[in-house]
Amino acid sequence: MLTVGVFGQFKDMRELGKKGTSSDITFYNYKQGDKIITYIEPTRYPDKIAPLIYTINMMDYALVFIEELTGELGEMLLALDLAKVERGSFVLGDYLDEELFNRVVKGTSMKNFDILNWDYIEIREKLLNINIERDLSYTKIPIDHYFKVKSVGTVILGKVEKGIVRVHDNLKVYPINREVMVKSIQIHDNNYNEAKAGDRVGLALKGIDAEELSRGYILSNKELKTYETIELDINWNPFKKKDIKEGESYQIICGLQNISCVVEEKVKLKLNKPLAYDDENIWLIDGSSKIRILGIGKIKD
Incomplete structure (x- = not known):
């Protein structure tokens, strides 16, 4: 089974699969023989940033539809790059400025993404033949x-x-x-x-x-760590326009956990509820700001 995050300016998710569970993220499923593709659409994005990050955190592979370069698309590409997503494909529209597009993705984690035609049959066939190496060491x-x-x-x-x-x-x-x-x-x-x-x-x-x-x-079945206060080793968004300060309130997203927090020191955060942690990326979010993704990092040992 392959889990695909779907981003950008796609026209109709029903061309890719049958609609399943839906909330702020929506699942679509496609089955051929014993192969299953699960697509995740960040439904409430761009109104809310969290569905975009949930989708990135859950997926095995990114599928990015681009007809034109917009600010919203820029935030998506930034998020994928901050998360160091390297496995994926771009689906490009006929009238896209490809020279500008190439400049945008050059030097990012997505520089080696495949380029696909806007053909849903071709897209499905491509995805059905992708194999992901899985970690079976613990549940x-x-x-x-x-x-x-x-x-x-x-x-x-x-x-x-x-x-x-x-x-x-x-x-x-x-x-x-x-x-x-x-x-x-x-x-x-x-x-x-x-x-x-x-x-x-x-x-x-x-x-x-x-x-x-x-x-x-x-x-x-593994003993996971839990935290109520964390200190982050963080990779800052290069486009953020302000430093965080003591006493300010933000959010962190770790996996599918979304937790409010207050800054105690530079990147030491007091959480409003416990966090379960298994060495995942932690996103620092300012949902009310124009630059919503402040950075991404890990907990300092």
């Missing part, structure tokens, strides 16, 4: 949606980011450190005994109520 499943189902109980949706999950596995939910058991596994509405890294799953869980969950919580 990790960030939760993107969750709800209660009558006669089933608590159900979560998420991509198996690492490892293998099996029915009757005992996992912990971070950052609340709650042990749960996997009662059942579904992949595209079919029941399975196990799912592996890359699969998008629905898991029925025993031992927790849906009301206790939050987007971004992580299911894992």
Whole structure:
């Protein structure tokens, strides 16, 4: 299974797949034989910056549609470059200024993206033949949606980011450190005994109520670190126009966790709720500013 983030000026996502779960991000699915492509659209972007970052954090591969270069597209390309995204394709319109486009992407992480025609059949065929090397060393499943189902109980949706999950596995939910058991596994509405890294799953869980969950919580069999205060080693957005100051409020996004914070020192942040951390990128966000992405980094040891 391949998870593709879709960005830019695409015309109709239904040309790529069948619509699935939808909120501020929307999933579309396409299946051919035993191969499945899951597309993620950052639906509430550009009104909100978080769906763009969630999509980048969840995807294996980027698909960027460009008809013209705009400020909104510039923010998308900046985000992909800050995240050092190297696997992806550009789909270019017939009237794009390619000389200007080449200058924009030169020197970025996207400089070696493939160039595709605006042909949905060609795009799907390209994506069906992409293979991603998966990490099976431990189980990790960030939760993107969750709800209660009558006669089933608590159900979560998420991509198996690492490892293998099996029915009757005992996992912990971070950052609340709650042990749960996997009662059942579904992949595209079919029941399975196990799912592996890359699969998008629905898991029925025993031992927790849906009301206790939050987007971004992580299911894992690895002992994850949790933090209430963090200090970042950060790569600043080169276009940001101000320095952060003590007492100011911002957001961080880590995986699918979105947490408000207050600056205590230069890049030392007091979080308003615990963060579960597994060495992912942490985005520092000012959602009310014209330059919304301040930088991206990791927690200092």
